[in-house]
Amino acid sequence: MQHREMQRVLAENRHVIDDNTLLQRELTAAKDEIHRLGQVIPKLRAEKEANIRVLIERGLKLEADLHASEPLRAEVIQLRTEIQKLNSLRLELFSQVQGLTKDINQLQAENQQLVGMRADVDGMHKELVEARRAYEYEKKANEEQVEQKQAMEKNLISMAREIEMLRAEQLNVERRTRGLGFLSFSHFHTRIHADKHIHF
Template sequence: MAGRNRMPRYPVNNEPHGFREGPPPPLPRVHGPMPLHPIEEELAMQHDEIRRLLADNRLLFEENVAIKREIAAAKEELHMLSQAIPKVRADKELKARELIQNGLKLEAELRALEPLKAEVLQLQSEAQKLEAVKQEMTAKVQSLSQDLKHLQTENQQVPTLQAEIDGLRQELIRARTACEYEKQANAEQMEQRQAMEKNLVSMARELEKLRTELERRSRGPGAGAYGILNGSPDMGYPGVFGDGYGGEKGRYGTGPWASYEQHGLPRY
């Protein structure tokens, strides 16, 4: 910015102008007429020096004008910057205020979210519990899958089992038929036994009547004719009705009907 629109201090051909440190350069020798008087030579030298000073002054003037232009441009730029700085400051302040407001809003939102932390923690614990339940259900599903495979394998054996069940059912039907037949046979045997018991009871009654009749007759005048039935010891064998009518142990003595006297007829 400082070197903008500024002319160089010396020409491009680097010819010396103006005052310089050290002795002045020697004048070029010109082949011509003989030198004039020393005063005229000194005047000529002064004229040359004046021309050089004028050239240097012109150059300095141009440089001064360029510097003034640069200063004016710098002042204008400073003026523009001075006008822009408040705007920049205002923008910065506005942005800072916006940032502060946003920070306050975020703080308020964070404060409002404080009660939600407990809910978040609870949800996290519930999520962990659900994960555990998920793993447990996955294990159960795997177990059920294995059971299902086992059941499918067993289902493949269902026809064989069904055939076995049908065979067992037929055997059960045959066993039931045989059992019914046996029940009927037992019923017939029971009827036969009851009939035999009735016959035995009737026979026992008849025998009782006969025994009574024999006792009645033994008390009469013809008792000696029935001595054989009394089981006399002289005969060598006991009587049919025990040890005699007077010394019998029971109604039927010790014969095969004594059990019926004590316990009655058997019941089936």
């Protein structure tokens, strides 16, 4: 029993020694890590401070840029206002263009109608020219007919005068020669017919 107890104690001692050895190694590694971190931390701190300085400088620069951009901000606001005005003007011009396009389409339709009307007017003009020609022809023909009628009237008047003269002559002849009245009357009619053929 003592031997077993000694064996157990020895085993526990060995276990403790092993744990101690392991703890020594871990302690050494921890010291090495602490030493390494002790060397790294200043570098990290220096880098952090450098980054902080960079960030501060950037912040100061941004603040300066912000102060410098105040006039630009006012100009941007003015430009936005002008852009809104231009958009309103663009919409107005677009509406006017639509109206003008509608007017142009209407004018083109009216122009097509005018083309048709112009063709009708040209046709009417040609008809008018033909009518004038026909009128001038009829007028000339009527003038010729009037001249012929006037000439016929003159001939009739001249014949009537000759008839009156012949009647007077016949009366004189009848007074002189009552017995030859019938012969003279026949001769008178023959002469009248001859005169009609001559004048007509």
